[in-house]
Amino acid sequence: MLEVANISHQYANRSHWLRRIPPTPVLNNISFTLEKGCCLGLLGMSGAGKSTLGNIILGLEKPTQGQILFEGQDLYRVNTPTRHRIRRDLQVVFQDCYSAVNPLMTAAQIIGEPLDNYEKLTSVQHKQRVKQLLEQVGLRAEDGNKRPHQFSGGQLQRINIARAIALNPKLIVLDESVSSLDMVNQMQILSLLAELKKTHQLSYLFVTHDIRAAMTICDRVMVIDQGELVYQDDMHQSMMQSNHPAVQKLIAAILPEHPSERIVFDHQV
Numbered sequence: 001m002l003e004v005a006n007i008s009h010q011y012a013n014r015s016h017w018l019r020r021i022p023p024t025p026v027l028n029n030i031s032f033t034l035e036k037g038c039c040l041g042l043l044g045m046s047g048a049g050k051s052t053l054g055n056i057i058l059g060l061e062k063p064t065q066g067q068i069l070f071e072g073q074d075l076y077r078v079n080t081p082t083r084h085r086i087r088r089d090l091q092v093v094f095q096d097c098y099s100a101v102n103p104l105m106t107a108a109q110i111i112g113e114p115l116d117n118y119e120k121l122t123s124v125q126h127k128q129r130v131k132q133l134l135e136q137v138g139l140r141a142e143d144g145n146k147r148p149h150q151f152s153g154g155q156l157q158r159i160n161i162a163r164a165i166a167l168n169p170k171l172i173v174l175d176e177s178v179s180s181l182d183m184v185n186q187m188q189i190l191s192l193l194a195e196l197k198k199t200h201q202l203s204y205l206f207v208t209h210d211i212r213a214a215m216t217i218c219d220r221v222m223v224i225d226q227g228e229l230v231y232q233d234d235m236h237q238s239m240m241q242s243n244h245p246a247v248q249k250l251i252a253a254i255l256p257e258h259p260s261e262r263i264v265f266d267h268q269v
């Protein structure tokens with residue numbers, strides 16, 4: 001369904017009139033595929049290039065080189081109507097659930113926004129669909145009248161998820177979507193995501209630095225380190241046994257229960 005082919009990317013640096021600053025390379029020749037109904041974990045330490053790759057896949061950042069093929073169509077070369085259609089099939093849930101929503105809007109308005117933009121529903125149908133979406137993510141119809149500050153972080157992330165599934169997308173990029181939540185909320189949201197994946201036949205790109213969260217939900221995992229794809233596997237077991245330094249750092253970043261057993265790196269996550 002999604003093919004990432006030879007993606008390289010560099011960010012331009014502003015040059016001074018006396019001195020030209022070369023661009024910063026962040027991704028180097030990344031290729032992989034993501035099949036329908038699969039949850040692929042994209043792991044890496046801070047600054048590895050995960051969000052940049054996520055943004056490129058979402059069509060938000062044009063790569064310096066390579067192609068993003070969504071159902072065979074090159075995301076950066078299609079015409080505007082096709083791009084518009086692909087946009088509804090590709091959704092995202094970001095880490096910061098508060099900044100992802102307009103604080104002045106009600107939950108119903110937030111969830112209903114993509115419907116306003118893409119669907120031609122009557123007001124009764126619109127209301128019914130928003131109610132259904134609220135219930136699908138474990139909230140009540142009455143919660144639709146509340147504004148973001150009246151929700152907990154976990155509840156607000158459920159609203160972001162409801163908005164992401166409103167148009168029945170094919171792929172959702174989950175960019176550190178559970179990272180800012182406490183452990184109990186993380187597990188609840190991960191199990192909600194797993195359930196929605198099954199009922200809606202969704203595919204996920206699960207971007208994270210948390211190997212435990214990835215192991216809970218992902219069917220396959222890959223690791224990027226300093227812009228390079230250094231590890232790809234479909235068996236979590238062998239990932240835990242990998243000797244690759246980037247994988248070892250991710251494993252070590254799982255905090256043992258006792259502080260004295262924790263490993264500290266020069267470049268901590």
Ligand SMILES: Nc1ncnc2c1ncn2[C@@H]1O[C@H](COP(=O)(O)OP(=O)(O)OP(=O)(O)O)[C@@H](O)[C@H]1O
Nearest residue numbers: 011024026044045046047048049050051052053209
């Ligand atoms: N808009 C930008 N302009 C210039 N450099 C950027 C920009 N966005 C990211 N970078 C740099 O690109 C590199 C990769 O950043 P990116 O956000 O993709 O990493 P990440 O793996 O998602 O990290 P984190 O887990 O901390 O979010 C970093 O060195 C970052 O400083």
